[in-house]
Amino acid sequence: MRNFILRHKLTFMNDCIFCKIIKKEAPAKIEFENDNLVVFHTIEPLAPIHVLIVPKKHIVNISDTSEEDRNVMGEIILTAKLMAEKLGIKDAFRVAVANGENAGQSVFHLHFHLTGGWKDKQI
Secondary structure: OHHHHHHHHHHHHHHOHHHHHHOOOOOOOEEEEOOOEEEEEOOOOOOOEEEEEEEOOOOOOHHHOOHHHHHHHHHHHHHHHHHHHHOOOOOOEEEEOOOOHHHOOOOOOOOEEEEEOOOOOOO
16 A cells, blocks of 8 residues: 555646756746745736745645654745745735645645735724
8 A cells, every 4th residue: 555655646736836847847937946845926826916836846735744854844934934925915915725635735746825915904
């Protein structure tokens, strides 16, 4: 069973659009990159500013994290702050993540949405 799960996960990673962006096999407008994360603009923005913060390690969602992911999870939040400052939305932004299909997750590689740039107050 373990081998089946590992093979399935490897196949999933090979087809993952975010993994392809990370490996520079698919185009993206990248705003930031380091050894652990990549931040790029989404192709379907829900706000004037909408970027995705994605760990380079393929993690399906928050439920798939482990203790070894502790540092990168913290780095994601600090990167959200850094990107909000860089993109000029530090005073009003939202960070969101969906965990699982029923929560609205459509790409099964953990990613956080950083949105902002609204002119009017958001509810």
